[in-house]
Amino acid sequence: MYNPEHFDTLILGSGQGGKLLAWHLARSGQKVAVVERRWVGGSCPAVACLPSKNEIWSARVAHVVQNAAQFGTIAGPVKIDMARVRQRKQEMIDREIAFHLNAYKTSGAELIMGSGRFVAPKTIEVALNDGGTRLLTGNEVVVNVGSHAAIPNIPGIEAARALTHIEALELDYIPAHLLVLGGGYIGVEMAQAYRRFGSRVTIIEPGPQLMGREDADVAKEMLRILTNEGIDVLLGVEPANVRGLSGDEVSVTLRTAVGEQRIDGSDLLVAVGRIPNTADIGLEQAGIELNGRGFIRVTERLETTAPGVWAIGECAGSPQFTHVSVDDFRIVRDNMAGGNRRTDDRLVPYVVFTDPPLARVGLSEGEAQRQGIAVRVATLPMSNVLRTEATEETEGFMKVLVSAEDDRILGFTMIGSEAGEVMAAVQTAMLGGLPYARLRDAVIVHLTIAEGLGPLLGNIAPRSRR
Numbered sequence: 503m504y505n506p507e508h509f510d511t512l513i514l515g516s517g518q519g520g521k522l523l524a525w526h527l528a529r530s531g532q533k534v535a536v537v538e539r540r541w542v543g544g545s546c547p548a549v550a551c552l553p554s555k556n557e558i559w560s561a562r563v564a565h566v567v568q569n570a571a572q573f574g575t576i577a578g579p580v581k582i583d584m585a586r587v588r589q590r591k592q593e594m595i596d597r598e599i600a601f602h603l604n605a606y607k608t609s610g611a612e613l614i615m616g617s618g619r620f621v622a623p624k625t626i627e628v629a630l631n632d633g634g635t636r637l638l639t640g641n642e643v644v645v646n647v648g649s650h651a652a653i654p655n656i657p658g659i660e661a662a663r664a665l666t667h668i669e670a671l672e673l674d675y676i677p678a679h680l681l682v683l684g685g686g687y688i689g690v691e692m693a694q695a696y697r698r699f700g701s702r703v704t705i706i707e708p709g710p711q712l713m714g715r716e717d718a719d720v721a722k723e724m725l726r727i728l729t730n731e732g733i734d735v736l737l738g739v740e741p742a743n744v745r746g747l748s749g750d751e752v753s754v755t756l757r758t759a760v761g762e763q764r765i766d767g768s769d770l771l772v773a774v775g776r777i778p779n780t781a782d783i784g785l786e787q788a789g790i791e792l793n794g795r796g797f798i799r800v801t802e803r804l805e806t807t808a809p810g811v812w813a814i815g816e817c818a819g820s821p822q823f824t825h826v827s828v829d830d831f832r833i834v835r836d837n838m839a840g841g842n843r844r845t846d847d848r849l850v851p852y853v854v855f856t857d858p859p860l861a862r863v864g865l866s867e868g869e870a871q872r873q874g875i876a877v878r879v880a881t882l883p884m885s886n887v888l889r890t891e892a893t894e895e896t897e898g899f900m901k902v903l904v905s906a907e908d909d910r911i912l913g914f915t916m917i918g919s920e921a922g923e924v925m926a927a928v929q930t931a932m933l934g935g936l937p938y939a940r941l942r943d944a945v946i947v948h949l950t951i952a953e954g955l956g957p958l959l960g961n962i963a964p965r966s967r968r
């Protein structure tokens with residue numbers, strides 16, 4: 503083996519946490535390198551969060567304009583220019599790339615574009631994108647290689663060249679009839695966006711409800727909202743085979759409770775979950791073990807089974823959100839500096855960026871039940887929040903779980919306008935350990951959506967005396 507180049511910290515994959523760690527350590531004087539095969543800045547700004555939310559926003563504008571007459575604005579016939587939608591998204595990505603390159607330059611961290619694989623403990627060989635190889639070692643090594651879209655094992659799906667989120671975000675035409683496999687995060691977000699651009703859309707979900715991890719009442723409301731916009735949702739159906747070619751004519755045969763059913767469409771999007779990018783990168787050469795699901799085995803401190811090697815983000819089995827990968831960075835940063843931060847004491851919120859969005863922090867009702875945690879539950883329909891009188895955003899509801907033993911807020915779910923922003927207020931109260939009545943009695947601005955927190959928490963029953 504030829505002489506390796508040595509770094510204080512070597513990071514494989516420019517994921518969301520890894521790049522922040524690189525910039526931080528380099529600014530602190532360390533010699534740092536990041537190896538990235540494709541996306542400067544990782545998947546979030548290139549093919550995931552930012553581009554999807556960018557196109558979802560374009561779709562929202564289309565929706566508002568299409569419904570403008572209801573609010574007294576006569577806009578005339580509406581036409582969607584998908585090439586412009588895509589271009590706007592690309593301009594944002596280009597700004598992101600420039601931002602990231604500048605952060606590498608100013609921090610002093612080296613970005614090496616190529617595919618990396620371990621060839622020995624703490625040693626990575628990089629097949630450079632421009633040709634040639636480099637051999638790198640690090641005192642500390644961090645793996646932040648992310649995941650890719652799973653393609654289910656359905657006969658005909660490979661030949662059909664189904665879209666993943668990556669190709670779907672590159673379309674410069676409006677699919678006549680988009681078939682969406684999967685009624686999870688990507689499925690519902692993209693289904694609604696394409697419906698608003700003008701596609702006919704069918705969601706195909708084998709589970710009994712959309713958004714399988716949510717309470718049934720939340721999933722039912724999501725179903726009602728999407729169905730009202732004209733999206734067809736097929737629940738409890740199993741795709742058996744696929745025929746044809748996405749972008750042309752494609753059909754999916756489904757096994758249903760009442761026999762087989764064939765759905766014909768023009769394009770097929772697959773959104774059935776993620777597979778960690780941990781295969782074929784030589785982890786076994788470096789003593790880095792995987793768990794049974796292919797994720798890197800880590801401690802709560804994000805240490806792998808190899809001394810001096812850490813893992814961050816989705817490849818480490820962390821919840822699949824950018825803000826979690828960012829928090830993984832903070833944990834590794836502090837633990838590298840001798841601290842003792844853990845992943846198991848954090849509150850992980852999330853937002854599904856449908857319109858209205860779905861947000862949750864803490865326990866759902868189902869989780870509380872399964873964990874045997876006694877709770878008091880209150881709900882408030884969005885139509886009872888005064889602001890929605892003005893905006894007509896009356897869909898959805900808020901739900902809060904308060905401990906039956908004390909007055910701590912244990913969970914908050916909202917499907918409704920500004921759900922993510924309202925949730926952040928509840929999350930803050932939860933982090934501060936505020937008894938629910940403090941938030942209930944807070945003076946919250948009239949006429950905001952958050953004003954609904956008062957009446958919502960006012961619906962919590964008093965604690966029963968034993």
Ligand SMILES: Cc1cc2nc3c(=O)[nH]c(=O)nc-3n(C[C@H](O)[C@H](O)[C@H](O)COP(=O)(O)OP(=O)(O)OC[C@H]3O[C@@H](n4cnc5c(N)ncnc54)[C@H](O)[C@@H]3O)c2cc1C
Pocket residue numbers: 514515516517518519520537538539540541543544545546549550551552554555616617618619646647648649667688779783814815816817821822823824825826827855
């Ligand atoms: C369509 C979509 C929308 C999403 N929307 C949201 C959202 O709104 N909010 C949210 O919080 N989360 C969202 N997510 C999830 C979020 O994007 C991810 O959780 C987050 O990007 C994970 O980051 P990570 O740090 O694990 O890795 P990533 O950001 O995925 O980075 C891993 C990097 O490693 C590189 N890599 C892999 N293997 C190698 C190798 N061998 N050599 C060199 N480089 C390698 C990859 O090219 C990639 O750039 C979305 C995901 C998708 C797919």
Ligand SMILES: NC(=O)c1ccc[n+]([C@@H]2O[C@H](COP(=O)([O-])OP(=O)(O)OC[C@H]3O[C@@H](n4cnc5c(N)ncnc54)[C@H](O)[C@@H]3O)[C@@H](O)[C@H]2O)c1
Pocket residue numbers: 654683684685686687688689691706707708709712713714741773774775776821822823852853854855
């Ligand atoms: N707003 C956000 O934060 C956001 C947005 C997009 C993605 N993400 C992250 O990315 C992850 C991946 O998203 P996703 O939508 O691919 O996965 P998901 O896990 O959210 O949903 C996958 C869905 O596909 C269904 N499914 C499984 N096998 C299937 C099959 N053969 N045919 C049809 N459906 C099938 C599952 O029952 C499930 O409902 C999410 O879990 C989330 O963490 C987050």
